[in-house]
Amino acid sequence: xxxxxxxxxxxxxxxxxxxxxxxxxxxxxxxxxxxxxxxxxxxxxxxxxxxxxxxxxxxxxxxxxxxxxxxxxxxxxxxxxxx
Numbered sequence: 001x002x003x004x005x006x007x008x009x010x011x012x013x014x015x016x017x018x019x020x021x022x023x024x025x026x027x028x029x030x031x032x033x034x035x036x037x038x039x040x041x042x043x044x045x046x047x048x049x050x051x052x053x054x055x056x057x058x059x060x061x062x063x064x065x066x067x068x069x070x071x072x073x074x075x076x077x078x079x080x081x082x083x
Contacts, residue, residue: 009033020073026059042066 011028013021030040043060046052047069060067
């Protein structure tokens with residue numbers, strides 16, 4: 001969810017909840033936002049294994065995205081998404 005606009009991009013990705021699935025979503029997110037002329041420059045996530053795995057980190061690096069991790073045990077730092 002974009003914090004500024006409150007836009008939510010939703011995609012169905014089947015399979016296990018892994019870093020590969022999160023990386024696939026990241027690529028689809030970039031594509032969806034480009035379709036409406038919005039540039040994705042960074043992403044904030046919690047510290048779940050799907051966001052700290054090698055595949056997700058590699059996808060973020062390939063897409064040249066700044067990846068900001070919320071502090072541990074601090075859902076208030078990701079409150080918009082946690083709602």
